[in-house]
Amino acid sequence: MNVSIIGTGYVGLTTGVCLGYLGHKVTCIDSDEKKIALLRSGKTPIYEPYLTELMAEAQPNLRFCSNLAGAVNNADVIFIAVGTPPAPDGSPDLRYLSQVARGIGEHYAGDFVVVVNKSTVPIGSGNWVDSLIRESYEQHHGRKANGNFCVASNPEFLREGTALHDSLYADRVVVGSDDSRALEVLYSLYRPILDQTFAAPTYLPRPERIGAVPLISTDLASAELIKYAANAFLALKISYINEISHLAEKVGADIAQVGKGIGLDARIGTRFLQAGIGWGGSCFGKDTSALVSTAKEYNLTMPIVQAARDVNSRQRDRVVAKLLGELKILKGRTIGLLGLAFKPNTDDLREAPAIDIAKKLIDRGCKVRVHDPVAMERFQQEYATLGAICCDSPEEVADEADALVLVTEWPEYRELDFEALAARMHCRVILDGRNALDRARLTRFGYRYIGIA
Ligand SMILES: NC(=O)c1ccc[n+]([C@@H]2O[C@H](COP(=O)([O-])OP(=O)(O)OC[C@H]3O[C@@H](n4cnc5c(N)ncnc54)[C@H](O)[C@@H]3O)[C@@H](O)[C@H]2O)c1
Numbered sequence: 001m002n003v004s005i006i007g008t009g010y011v012g013l014t015t016g017v018c019l020g021y022l023g024h025k026v027t028c029i030d031s032d033e034k035k036i037a038l039l040r041s042g043k044t045p046i047y048e049p050y051l052t053e054l055m056a057e058a059q060p061n062l063r064f065c066s067n068l069a070g071a072v073n074n075a076d077v078i079f080i081a082v083g084t085p086p087a088p089d090g091s092p093d094l095r096y097l098s099q100v101a102r103g104i105g106e107h108y109a110g111d112f113v114v115v116v117n118k119s120t121v122p123i124g125s126g127n128w129v130d131s132l133i134r135e136s137y138e139q140h141h142g143r144k145a146n147g148n149f150c151v152a153s154n155p156e157f158l159r160e161g162t163a164l165h166d167s168l169y170a171d172r173v174v175v176g177s178d179d180s181r182a183l184e185v186l187y188s189l190y191r192p193i194l195d196q197t198f199a200a201p202t203y204l205p206r207p208e209r210i211g212a213v214p215l216i217s218t219d220l221a222s223a224e225l226i227k228y229a230a231n232a233f234l235a236l237k238i239s240y241i242n243e244i245s246h247l248a249e250k251v252g253a254d255i256a257q258v259g260k261g262i263g264l265d266a267r268i269g270t271r272f273l274q275a276g277i278g279w280g281g282s283c284f285g286k287d288t289s290a291l292v293s294t295a296k297e298y299n300l301t302m303p304i305v306q307a308a309r310d311v312n313s314r315q316r317d318r319v320v321a322k323l324l325g326e327l328k329i330l331k332g333r334t335i336g337l338l339g340l341a342f343k344p345n346t347d348d349l350r351e352a353p354a355i356d357i358a359k360k361l362i363d364r365g366c367k368v369r370v371h372d373p374v375a376m377e378r379f380q381q382e383y384a385t386l387g388a389i390c391c392d393s394p395e396e397v398a399d400e401a402d403a404l405v406l407v408t409e410w411p412e413y414r415e416l417d418f419e420a421l422a423a424r425m426h427c428r429v430i431l432d433g434r435n436a437l438d439r440a441r442l443t444r445f446g447y448r449y450i451g452i453a
Contacts, residue, residue: 004075004101008035009048011156014163020058022192027063027071039064047347047374048163050203068103073110081118085311089301090289101129105136114182116152120227122294126151126220140341144313150179153220155227161345169207174216176223183217231287236308237272238279245275246347247452257452276450277433278315281340282350316356322450323403326429331365336397339378340372347375354407358388371397373410381405403429419445
C-alpha cells in the first residue's frame with residue numbers, strides 16, 4: 001500500500017520504518033526540515049535501538065519530505081503521528097493535529113483515503129479531525145468531500161527503547177472507525193504483523209511464543225478510550241507499588257519481595273510493579289492528565305487516576321527528602337545524578353524524573369552533576385539554562401560528590417566500578433532511585449545505601 005505518515009518522531013518514524021520494512025511504500029513527512037535532512041542522509045533524529053539498521057533495510061520503500069503538498073495524493077492511508085503535548089490546563093494541545101487535518105483537506109485530491117489518528121488524542125478527536133478535513137477540502141476544492149475520506153483511530157502502544165520490537169511483535173493492534181472501509185484497509189495494511197508472515201530481522205528475532213497478533217476492531221470512541229485507559233492503568237500500577245513502598249519502609253518490609261509476591265498472581269502480573277522514583281516520559285503524565293480533563297467535560301471525576309498522578313509527584317519529593325534525611329544540609333552539597341533519560345534505551349527527556357529532581361536540588365542550593373549514556377546532547381540543547389553540570393562519564397559525576405542518585409537504570413550503571421567511584425566521592429552515599437543496584441556489594445565498598453523502601 002502507499003502510506004503517508006505525518007510526524008516523524010518516536011511514533012511516526014518507528015511506524016514508517018516498520019511499514020516500509022514490511023513492503024509498503026511509505027512517505028514520512030515532518031515540518032522540521034532538519035529532521036528530514038538527517039533522515040535523508042540515513043541518520044535518525046532520535047535514539048532507538050536498531051532503528052538505523054531497520055531504516056537501512058527498509059530504505060528502498062522509504063521517502064522523506066517536509067511538506068504535505070504532493071506527499072499525500074497517492075496515499076491509500078495517511079497516518080497522523082504529530083505530538084499532542086499537554087497544554088497548561090492539562091488538556092492536550094491539539095494545534096499540530098488540527099494543522100495537519102486542515103493540510104490534508106487542502107492537499108488531498110485523490111478519490112479515497114483513510115486518515116488514521118495514531119497520535120494519542122482525546123476521545124471525540126476522530127470526529128473533529130473528520131470535520132476539519134472536510135471543511136478544509138470544501139474551502140480549497142470548492143466542492144464537498146463526499147466519500148473521499150474516512151477517519152480511523154489506531155492508537156500506538158510502543159515503548160520507547162523497544163519500539164521496533166513492540167511494533168513488529170505487538171501484543172495487539174487496535175483499530176477504530178465508524179466506517180467499515182477504514183477497518184478493511186487497516187486490516188490489509190497490518191496483515192503481515194497480524195499473521196506474523198514477514199521475515200524477522202536478524203537483530204529483532206521473533207519471540208518464540210508469539211502466535212497471531214489479536215486485532216481489536218471497534219468504533220472510533222472505543223479505540224480512543226482504549227489508549228488512555230491502558231496508559232492510565234499502567235501508570236496507576238506503578239503508583240500503587242510506590243504507595244505500598246512507603247508503608248514497606250515504615251514496617252521494614254522488602255518492597256522487591258512484596259512486588260514479586262503480588263505480581264506472581266496471574267491476575268496481577270509482575271511487570272510495572274517495581275518501586276522507584278516514579279514514571280516519566282511523554283505519555284503517562286500527559287495521558288492521565290488528559291483523561292482527568294476529558295472526564296471533567298462530562299462532569300466526572302477520576303479519583304483513582306488523579307491519585308496515581310499525586311503519588312507519582314510525591315515520589316520525586318521523596319528523593320529530595322531522603323537526601324535531606326541523610327545529608328542533613330543540602331545547601332552547598334554536590335549531588336551526582338546517574339541517568340537523565342526517563343528510562344533506559346531512549347534519549348527522551350520529556351517529563352523525565354531527572355529533570356525535576358535536578359531542579360528541586362538546584363533550588364535547594366545543591367550543585368548537580370549529571371551524566372547519561374545517550375541523552376547528554378539533547379539535555380544540553382533542551383536544558384542549557386537549568387544550571388546542572390554536564391559530565392562526560394559517571395566517574396566525573398562522582399568527583400567530590402556528597403551523594404550519587406541512580407535515576408535511570410541504564411544497564412551500564414549496574415556494571416560500574418563503584419569501588420573506584422567511592423574513592424572519588426566526598427561522602428559515600430548512594431540513593432538507588434530504581435532499586436536496581438546490589439545493596440550488599442555497595443555496602444562492602446563503604447557506601448551508605450538508600451533504596452526506595
Ligand atoms: N513516544 C511514545 O512513546 C508514544 C507512544 C504511544 C503514543 N504516543 C503518541 O504519539 C504522538 C506522537 O508522539 P511522539 O513521541 O512521536 O512525538 P514527537 O514529538 O517525537 O514527534 C512529533 C513530530 O511531529 C512533527 N510535527 C509537528 N507538527 C507537524 C506538522 N504540522 N506537519 C508535520 N510534522 C509535524 C514534529 O516536528 C515531530 O517530529 C503523541 O500523541 C503521543 O502521545 C507516543
